[in-house]
Amino acid sequence: MARIVAGIACSHVPAIGVAMDKGMTHTEYWQPLFKGYQPAREWLAKLAPDVAIVVYNDHASAFSLQIIPTFLIGVANEFPIADEGFGPRPVPVVVGHPELAWHLTESLILDEFDMTIANEMPVDHGLTVPLSITCGRPDAWPFPVIPLCVNVVQYPPPTGARCFKLGAAIKRAVESFEADLRVVIYGTGGMSHQLQGERAGLINRQFDCAFLDGMTKDPLALTKITHSEYMREAGSEGVEMVMWHVMRGALDDDAAEIYRHYHVPASNTAAGLMILENGSAR
Amino acid sequence: MTEARDYDSIPGTYVYDARRGRIGYALNMFCMSLNNPTNRARFKANESEYLSGFALTPEQRRSVLERDWLGMLKVGGNIYYTIKIAFCDGLTFQDVAGKMSGVSKEVYAKMMLEGGRSPEGNRYKDTEGQHHG
Numbered sequence: 042m043a044r045i046v047a048g049i050a051c052s053h054v055p056a057i058g059v060a061m062d063k064g065m066t067h068t069e070y071w072q073p074l075f076k077g078y079q080p081a082r083e084w085l086a087k088l089a090p091d092v093a094i095v096v097y098n099d100h101a102s103a104f105s106l107q108i109i110p111t112f113l114i115g116v117a118n119e120f121p122i123a124d125e126g127f128g129p130r131p132v133p134v135v136v137g138h139p140e141l142a143w144h145l146t147e148s149l150i151l152d153e154f155d156m157t158i159a160n161e162m163p164v165d166h167g168l169t170v171p172l173s174i175t176c177g178r179p180d181a182w183p184f185p186v187i188p189l190c191v192n193v194v195q196y197p198p199p200t201g202a203r204c205f206k207l208g209a210a211i212k213r214a215v216e217s218f219e220a221d222l223r224v225v226i227y228g229t230g231g232m233s234h235q236l237q238g239e240r241a242g243l244i245n246r247q248f249d250c251a252f253l254d255g256m257t258k259d260p261l262a263l264t265k266i267t268h269s270e271y272m273r274e275a276g277s278e279g280v281e282m283v284m285w286h287v288m289r290g291a292l293d294d295d296a297a298e299i300y301r302h303y304h305v306p307a308s309n310t311a312a313g314l315m316i317l318e319n320g321s322a323r
Numbered sequence: 324m325t326e327a328r329d330y331d332s333i334p335g336t337y338v339y340d341a342r343r344g345r346i347g348y349a350l351n352m353f354c355m356s357l358n359n360p361t362n363r364a365r366f367k368a369n370e371s372e373y374l375s376g377f378a379l380t381p382e383q384r385r386s387v388l389e390r391d392w393l394g395m396l397k398v399g400g401n402i403y404y405t406i407k408i409a410f411c412d413g414l415t416f417q418d419v420a421g422k423m424s425g426v427s428k429e430v431y432a433k434m435m436l437e438g439g440r441s442p443e444g445n446r447y448k449d450t451e452g453q454h455h456g
Binding site (some may be wrong): 055056100101102105106107125126127128173186194195196233235236237238239240241242243244245246248268269272274275277278305306308309311320 | 328329332334335336337338339340341344345347348350351352354355357358359360363393396401402403404406407410411416417420421423424426428431434435436439440442443445447448
């Protein structure tokens with residue numbers, strides 16, 4: 042039986058990818074952020090999962106406003122790196138896991154989550170920056186990846202509660218897969234940030250820290266945060282944090298926090314990283 | 324779907340909801356076209372001519388040509404899309420954020436280094452006023 046062994050919550054700030062791609066991680070500006078990523082890299086290398094499910098949002102890369110899937114799963118053999126307007130990031134192509142991805146697709150839809158299915162899809166910084174943060178700059182990513190996109194670009198995104206329930210359905214789906222795979226799931230985006238309007242630059246450390254605490258203390262309470270509250274308290278783009286609930290919903294109730302890192306600023310954003318382990322990983 | 328929303332009370336914020344989706348489609352699809360390097364070159368070579376290929380309103384067209392970043396949001400621009408114009412210009416998210424909030428790049432960068440814009444005084448339009456640093 043396959044099982045989810047751990048969850049990784051991780052911001053996906055594009056400037057973090059640029060800093061890595063241009064070799065700027067040791068500068069005064071970036072060094073404090075990257076120093077905090079090192080323990081997570083060591084942990085992940087030791088865990089050596091067989092596959093990762095990465096929950097992220099596309100940023101007008103694979104999808105325009107022409108068609109906006111609320112929840113989408115990628116089932117391809119591989120996913121090319123998107124040109125987001127300044128050329129593709131110089132990172133390895135993302136290799137998929139079609140067998141597990143198709144199993145998840147069938148299981149989720151029959152479990153009443155009506156997934157959109159992508160057979161061809163480029164992936165953008167929303168997916169590749171969390172991989173870079175946690176894996177560094179390898180010649181090939183150390184594990185296959187199943188992309189799972191959540192719309193947060195066109196209001197309204199799915200609610201936090203719905204995202205958590207999708208996570209629970211992913212857990213059921215993984216556990217009904219025959220092969221003995223150890224799976225990690227990433228919930229990406231956030232934390233507090235606002236990229237637009239006169240209020241651009243909003244950061245709410247207090248909100249973010251309470252959110253990080255809530256991931257283990259009372260994750261269900263966090264799922265009740267409304268979109269308006271995210272936007273008011275954590276900035277208009279802070280609503281990306283709904284994607285963390287997919288990850289949390291896929292873990293055991295008693296998943297334990299084993300690492301966190303929080304740093305302001307990464308460009309316009311409060312960058313957060315948290316590792317949660319299920320008992321099965323220990 | 325046109326009634327007031329509770330998030331309308333957030334100052335300096337342009338949520339891309341149904342109301343903006345109904346007016347912003349062509350503007351944002353123009354921005355989307357800039358994901359293609361050939362289109363980026365064509366846009367840079369002759370912006371006005373390139374924009375003629377999209378059904379923009381005169382005000383949308385003006386806001387793009389003048390790089391009125393805040394103006395674009397007011398006529399249906401979505402920041403995840405309009406930022407592609409900035410990438411085409413060699414600007415960063417932080418450059419554009421400074422321009423939208425009406426301060427220099429240096430002042431904006433300093434605000435971020437000092438922990439960002441505080442939510443205090445920036446939660447509601449009516450009772451607290453707008454966008455204090």
